[in-house]
Amino acid sequence: MERLKWVKRIKKMLNMSQERFKAFEEAIFIQLKKAMDTNNTSSIEAKKLATMYKEWLSYTWTTYSAKAPIGLVTMYLEDSRFFAYYDNRVGRGGLNF
Numbered sequence: 001m002e003r004l005k006w007v008k009r010i011k012k013m014l015n016m017s018q019e020r021f022k023a024f025e026e027a028i029f030i031q032l033k034k035a036m037d038t039n040n041t042s043s044i045e046a047k048k049l050a051t052m053y054k055e056w057l058s059y060t061w062t063t064y065s066a067k068a069p070i071g072l073v074t075m076y077l078e079d080s081r082f083f084a085y086y087d088n089r090v091g092r093g094g095l096n097f
Helices: 003-014 017-037 046-058 069-077 082-088
Strands: none
Touching: 003 069, 017 046, 046 069
16 A cells, blocks of 8 residues: 555656756745745744645655654755755755754
8 A cells, every 4th residue: 555655656756747846846945045034943934845845755755744854854964965955056054944
């Protein structure tokens, strides 16, 4: 059953046009910048970002809990390539936000 859910989600992502995929990715980075500008992780902008990120993850994750992304974030924080990627997209501190 879990495998079937995962296959459906992957198909959803694969059926998305490259333009839509890139547009959604860009929208997430725009929202990240807006959230960063508030300097408040509890702001409306940050909450909107969290909702968008959850949707992004749902394309490949079959289950989701509020704690689920913590492991992913931990991995990001341990790899300098992620810092460079986020800093390049939204400015210094993007990954830390």
